[in-house]
Amino acid sequence: MKPFRNISRTAVTLLLLTEALVSARLNAADVSVSSGLSRAQISQGEMAELQIKVSGAQQADVPQQIQADGLQIRLTGQSTQVQMVNFKVSSSVVYSYIVMPLRTGSFIIPGASITADGRQFRTPELSFKVDDAKAQPVDPYAGSPQSAQGIQPPGIPMPGFQQQRARPLQQRPDEGRFVFGEINCPKKTLFAGEMTPVEIRYYFDARYPVQVRGRLDFGCEGILVERFPDPKQTREDRDGITYNVLTFHSLLSAVKPGSLDVAPAKLDCEIEMPGALPPGFDDPVFRQLMGGQAGVSQQKQVTVKTSVLHLEVLPLPKEGRPESFAGAVGQFDIDSIVSNPHPAAGDPANLVVKIGGRGNFKGMGAPVLTHAEGWRSYPPSDKFDSSDELSYTGVKSFDFTLIAQQPQTESPGCEFSYFDPTTAKYVTLTSKPLPLVASPGGASPAVVGDTGAAALSPTLVPSPGQNPNKNVPPKEGQPLSGINLRSWTTPMQRSEFLIATLAMLIATAALAGILAYWKIQSQGGTLASRRRKHIAELRSLLTGGTIDAGSFYEAALDYAELVLPASDKRDALISGLTERRDLLKYGSGGSLPLPTIEHRKLLESLDLTTTKAL
Amino acid sequence: MKRHTLQLSSFLFLLTITFASSLVVSLHAGLPEDFASANANLASGHADKALSTYKTLLTYPEFKTSGSAEIWYNRGLAEMQTSDAVAASLSFRRALLLDPSLAPARIELSKTLGLLGIPVPTGWRERTMQSIHPETMIVTGAVIGWIGALLLVVLLFQSSRRKGLIILSLLLILFGHGASVMGTLVDPRRTARNSAVITAKTAPTLRATPADSATESGTVEPGTLISILSRNGAWWYVSTGSGPGALQGWIPSNAATPLLSSSKGSS
Numbered sequence: 001m002k003p004f005r006n007i008s009r010t011a012v013t014l015l016l017l018t019e020a021l022v023s024a025r026l027n028a029a030d031v032s033v034s035s036g037l038s039r040a041q042i043s044q045g046e047m048a049e050l051q052i053k054v055s056g057a058q059q060a061d062v063p064q065q066i067q068a069d070g071l072q073i074r075l076t077g078q079s080t081q082v083q084m085v086n087f088k089v090s091s092s093v094v095y096s097y098i099v100m101p102l103r104t105g106s107f108i109i110p111g112a113s114i115t116a117d118g119r120q121f122r123t124p125e126l127s128f129k130v131d132d133a134k135a136q137p138v139d140p141y142a143g144s145p146q147s148a149q150g151i152q153p154p155g156i157p158m159p160g161f162q163q164q165r166a167r168p169l170q171q172r173p174d175e176g177r178f179v180f181g182e183i184n185c186p187k188k189t190l191f192a193g194e195m196t197p198v199e200i201r202y203y204f205d206a207r208y209p210v211q212v213r214g215r216l217d218f219g220c221e222g223i224l225v226e227r228f229p230d231p232k233q234t235r236e237d238r239d240g241i242t243y244n245v246l247t248f249h250s251l252l253s254a255v256k257p258g259s260l261d262v263a264p265a266k267l268d269c270e271i272e273m274p275g276a277l278p279p280g281f282d283d284p285v286f287r288q289l290m291g292g293q294a295g296v297s298q299q300k301q302v303t304v305k306t307s308v309l310h311l312e313v314l315p316l317p318k319e320g321r322p323e324s325f326a327g328a329v330g331q332f333d334i335d336s337i338v339s340n341p342h343p344a345a346g347d348p349a350n351l352v353v354k355i356g357g358r359g360n361f362k363g364m365g366a367p368v369l370t371h372a373e374g375w376r377s378y379p380p381s382d383k384f385d386s387s388d389e390l391s392y393t394g395v396k397s398f399d400f401t402l403i404a405q406q407p408q409t410e411s412p413g414c415e416f417s418y419f420d421p422t423t424a425k426y427v428t429l430t431s432k433p434l435p436l437v438a439s440p441g442g443a444s445p446a447v448v449g450d451t452g453a454a455a456l457s458p459t460l461v462p463s464p465g466q467n468p469n470k471n472v473p474p475k476e477g478q479p480l481s482g483i484n485l486r487s488w489t490t491p492m493q494r495s496e497f498l499i500a501t502l503a504m505l506i507a508t509a510a511l512a513g514i515l516a517y518w519k520i521q522s523q524g525g526t527l528a529s530r531r532r533k534h535i536a537e538l539r540s541l542l543t544g545g546t547i548d549a550g551s552f553y554e555a556a557l558d559y560a561e562l563v564l565p566a567s568d569k570r571d572a573l574i575s576g577l578t579e580r581r582d583l584l585k586y587g588s589g590g591s592l593p594l595p596t597i598e599h600r601k602l603l604e605s606l607d608l609t610t611t612k613a614l
Numbered sequence: 615m616k617r618h619t620l621q622l623s624s625f626l627f628l629l630t631i632t633f634a635s636s637l638v639v640s641l642h643a644g645l646p647e648d649f650a651s652a653n654a655n656l657a658s659g660h661a662d663k664a665l666s667t668y669k670t671l672l673t674y675p676e677f678k679t680s681g682s683a684e685i686w687y688n689r690g691l692a693e694m695q696t697s698d699a700v701a702a703s704l705s706f707r708r709a710l711l712l713d714p715s716l717a718p719a720r721i722e723l724s725k726t727l728g729l730l731g732i733p734v735p736t737g738w739r740e741r742t743m744q745s746i747h748p749e750t751m752i753v754t755g756a757v758i759g760w761i762g763a764l765l766l767v768v769l770l771f772q773s774s775r776r777k778g779l780i781i782l783s784l785l786l787i788l789f790g791h792g793a794s795v796m797g798t799l800v801d802p803r804r805t806a807r808n809s810a811v812i813t814a815k816t817a818p819t820l821r822a823t824p825a826d827s828a829t830e831s832g833t834v835e836p837g838t839l840i841s842i843l844s845r846n847g848a849w850w851y852v853s854t855g856s857g858p859g860a861l862q863g864w865i866p867s868n869a870a871t872p873l874l875s876s877s878k879g880s881s
Contacts, residue, residue: 061859120832479688485680515771
């Protein structure tokens with residue numbers, strides 16, 4: 001019966017899993033994309049948040065930047081939500097962009113191309129206004145109707161959320177609560193764009209088992225919160241009660257100035273709590289039977305909340321703002337290298353500018369090139385190497401591709417500005433031009449020689465036998481002369497290569513054969529030829545008659561063993577020869593010459609038999 | 615024995631030279647007058663005339679099995695001057711297919727793709743090809759590998775075996791044939807048979823099945839390099855890449871031109 005039960009259980013599990021997967025697959029097909037702005041109107045010096053929500057997919061391909069004249073819009077992070085209710089899976093991803101105005105005016109944020117679930121989508125255009133005056137209170141969703149349709153990710157309040165914010169709830173143990181949350185942000189006054197650490201702690205009474213359901217929900221309009229790494233779990237005594245403590249660490253930054261009440265951080269959990277006994281069982285005898293426990297427990301769904309976090313967000317000062325400022329707030333340093341200081345003529349050089357330090361790396365724009373006359377540059381690619389879990393410290397590398405339009409001996413320099421919140425001042429860092437040798441595609445050695453750079457650039461002088469088109473390319477846009485025929489297929493796909501390879505295999509085998517033959521010849525030939533030679537030598541020895549009797553019998557025995565075919569006669573002859581040899585060897589007369597008669601008889605007997613054998 | 619060694623060395627030398635020469639298919643075809651006149655037309659701003667001549671040149675019999683990176687590059691320049699960036703991207707891609715180390719073609723392709731809003735490929739294959747031509751790598755590697763093999767055979771039959779030389783010959787075999795395989799892997803011509811470029815003026819729609827009424831699954835921008843995964847009559851099942859953002863779907867075959875075509879000159 002037990003095996004049957006196991007099989008049934010497995011079958012049911014598989015059935016449910018299959019259904020869940022099929023359902024997930026079906027639901028994944030309904031992909032939709034929407035976008036919204038946190039505010040449709042801001043003042044200069046403030047920042048807004050643009051969110052793109054992709055529903056029905058767990059991942060989407062979104063642009064890192066959205067190009068809009070007068071605005072800098074950069075991707076800062078993403079959050080994913082997956083829900084499974086009655087085996088119906090729904091998922092959505094929210095991509096957050098920071099919108100930083102570079103000037104005042106009205107803007108149209110163009111739609112972004114999104115690829116999700118193998119399909120391409122385009123978000124609608126959004127209008128956006130930047131005033132010169134101080135920020136005016138506006139309806140967060142005015143002018144962004146898309147947000148009303150569906151975007152309510154963590155960080156943007158839901159309808160009716162204001163009441164909760166107005167009535168902060170902090171549960172304390174002395175209030176008789178089993179669980180409560182705390183939020184700690186060491187910096188209550190910060191600048192827009194400045195990142196500050198935030199710690200959220202949830203206390204659970206250690207006596208009652210708790211299961212956390214879902215993810216931490218924290219954020220509101222106007223702040224950006226980094227993804228929370230896995231929490232740390234510790235134990236702490238407070239007011240005589242032992243609590244299990246879950247601690248979340250992250251960073252937050254504000255995008256708009258003013259007073260800001262960040263909504264409580266919420267965490268859904270399920271607590272197993274003691275419940276009331278049914279009527280008739282609530283007596284001391286029953287409690288005794290249950291080991292002193294209440295006997296009945298209840299699963300209670302609880303949403304644990306922290307208090308409201310109040311922040312004062314200061315705008316970035318307009319005074320003294322450098323032109324090269326592109327949103328970096330923190331403390332940084334700069335370093336630059338040219339990864340290929342001797343590019344071939346016409347080839348690009350790469351200037352890598354490294355910005356290290358701590359601050360808002362995600363909202364940071366690229367440095368500005370200086371002394372870039374005679375260079376054509378492209379927007380840099382960037383890469384961030386974080387040195388901590390929260391991506392607060394690290395190094396961001398910007399890789400500029402530069403093509404020389406005239407002979408160059410130095411790379412462009414670089415300028416990078418950031419706002420230091422500790423001194424409340426803008427800081428501009430510069431890196432000097434670095435030595436390199438680069439020339440445009442059309443430069444000839446003679447031209448380069450005039451600038452004095454030829455001596456530093458051996459690659460500009462074509463070496464004999466090389467394709468002149470590579471070493472001295474024509475002036476940009478000028479046609480190439482000379483025709484070189486090349487195959488459309490790789491050598492390994494061509495019959496001549498296969499034939500040549502086969503020929504080489506045969507040649508190698510032939511070479512091995514020749515060498516083997518030579519080796520055998522040098523060792524006296526094959527086994528058969530060496531045998532024939534030995535027999536001839538023995539015959540010559542036996543018929544010569546110049547050896548003593550012992551040696552004669554030794555040779556005769558060898559000869560008989562080698563030449564005579566197996567037969568009784570051979571065995572009898574060999575036996576006689578062996579006996580006589582041993583007699584001569586261990587007796588007397590072995591060193592004397594063999595008597596002539598015996599010699600002739602022996603030869604006759606061997607000749608008779610050997611003639612047949614040979 | 616000395617005489618034998620001399621004969622053997624001559625034999626090996628001749629063998630490897632024969633092998634190398636059998637692989638070299640590039641030969642200078644001279645400078646046809648038409649090519650020179652087309653170049654002159656292009657330089658003087660008569661791109662239409664130049665383009666017409668380049669197209670005619672590419673129908674010459676010597677271009678049936680081979681190609682000239684220079685002609686395709688110049689044709690691309692002429693197409694750029696006639697504001698046909700999509701066709702130019704195909705020509706520059708073909709020039710780079712024939713000679714991946716041709717720097718001017720690489721620069722012009724980057725510019726053209728930039729105009730079309732298509733990312734420029736910058737992988738390890740491209741970087742390797744910029745430093746050494748795959749054909750050079752394959753042929754040189756094969757020659758070195760076979761020299762190593764012949765040397766190993768000779769050393770194995772010698773009475774006094776020298777360990778150092780045997781190790782050297784094994785290294786030559788590994789390095790040579792390894793370079794040959796590596797060259798084949800990076801050679802864009804290996805997979806070009808199933809590659810094509812979108813040459814339709816408007817972005818064709820990717821469809822779930824080969825039918826005009828089938829569900830749309832996105833569009834592919836003109837100038838994009840695609841991989842042909844399957845063919846069904848006048849429809850191709852294509853992929854725009856291998857990454858997570860790659861799209862797949864059916865497009866009409868006349869919306870794209872194969873990178874390698876049986877009629878390379880005419881397309």
